[in-house]
Amino acid sequence: MYHYYFDQSQEEAAAPPAVPSPPEPFPPAGPPSRRRKRRWSPRPECGAAAVLLLICLVLGGTAVLLLFWAQPVEVSVWTAPPGLTLPAASAPVSEAPALERYPNGDGTVLTLAAKPEGTPLSFQEIYRRVNPSIVSIRAGLSYGEAQGTGVIMTDTGYIITNAHVIEGAGQVEVSLADGRVLPAQLVGSDNPTDLAVLKVEGDGLTPAVFGDSEAMEVGDVVVAIGNPMGEQLRGTMTDGILSAINRDMVVDGESMSLLQTTAALNTGNSGGALINDQGQVIGITNMKLVSTVYDNTLEGLGFAIPTATVKPVVDALIQSGHVTGRPTLGVTVRALYDWEKEDRGVDGGVLVVSVSQGSDAQGKLQADDILLTANGTDLNTSGDLLDLRDGLAVGEAIRFRVDRAGERLEVSVALVERYDVYG
Secondary structure, eight states: OEEEEEOOOHHHHHSOOSSOOOOOBOOOSSSOOGGGGOEEOOOGGGOSOOOOOOSEEEOOOSSOEEOOOSSOOOOOOOOOOTTOOOOOOOOOOOOOOOOOBOOOOSOOOOOEEOOOOSSOOOHHHHHHHHGGGEEEEEEEETTEEEEEEEEEOOTTOEEEEOHHHHTTOSEEEEEOTTSOEEEEEEEEEETTTTEEEEEOOOSSOOOOOEEOGGGOOTTOEEEEEEOTTSGGGTTEEEEEEEEEEEEEEEETTEEEEEEEEOSOOOTTOTTOEEEOTTSOEEEEEEEEEEEOSTTOOOOSOEEEEEHHHHHHHHHHHHHHSSOOOOEEOOEEEEEOOHHHHHHHTOSSOEEEEEEOTTSTTBTTBOTTOEEEEETTEEOOSHHHHHHHHHTSOTTOEEEEEEEETTEEEEEEEEOEEHHHHHO
């Protein structure tokens, strides 16, 4: 479950900072930062663990503490002087083997049913219909275990969950409502939308009915079913309303358009179901807002991935294991500080931080270049470039006017498939 943390009071927000904050970087057109999702489990000898709560936190379950940084951290490396013998370091934690893959391309697709007309179902009826389709997921990591929730999509064993629940797992088990535990294989995972598909083999599976999230309206009654705090509280149902539609939330530079709900969501609900009053799953729960400011409690701010997003992603994952049609430049940029503009003799532009291998930008652009214009439009923020890129397709090019150490260049960079560059 993503947790969006707020840790600044109104008074602090009103006061100007002593040092200007670094500008937001243009999200690498590569995979979302894995820092947001690292799961860490302290060893007994570590004593009390200090947990850093920063902008957003991903918790797959209750058995694992998560530690991450919102910005890159510089690390100083100390080298022992000659003649000094150091004690042997403890053995590093070995990485978990890759999760076994299930063959793609069997033609299965997610079907979204129309919402039936008629009297809404009671909460008891909704629970009896949907709970058999809700599973508990245990992801074995090299340094612990993550727990989350999943929704059975088909009676042949396809299961939808969140990508962050299974990230880094070498083994995944699915626990059914009837008590059976089945091993799962990975069909595909997509970090930008936080969706993943698993496959299990078993008889008597009960698939959920998926509805169309675009038929929902603000104020509609919804319930969530999942496993808050892991399997100990599995099959918990909470109720609320749909409080917003198409709510844009940015996580590690990736924008997600989500359903907002007052139904209570907690750690372990990741990958669970948001359900309408006819017992149809209309969203996959994945995020909530939390405040770290004393006496500034946030309640009833949960989020779910709408089925309008889930369907095309799940269909693509089942077909090929990944999502195509996402253009990328393969560069990471940020806005310039005023002193940098003065020092470099430019009025605007964005600074190239890095260039990804395998992109068309490799060999054409380089770190420390300043991109002054793109297709004739002035660039001043990373958002300027992002907006331009999102309006183009794979294969189309962007013409840049570039400042490279005082020399002005004209460079054309073609957009390529994101998956081809970043996997």
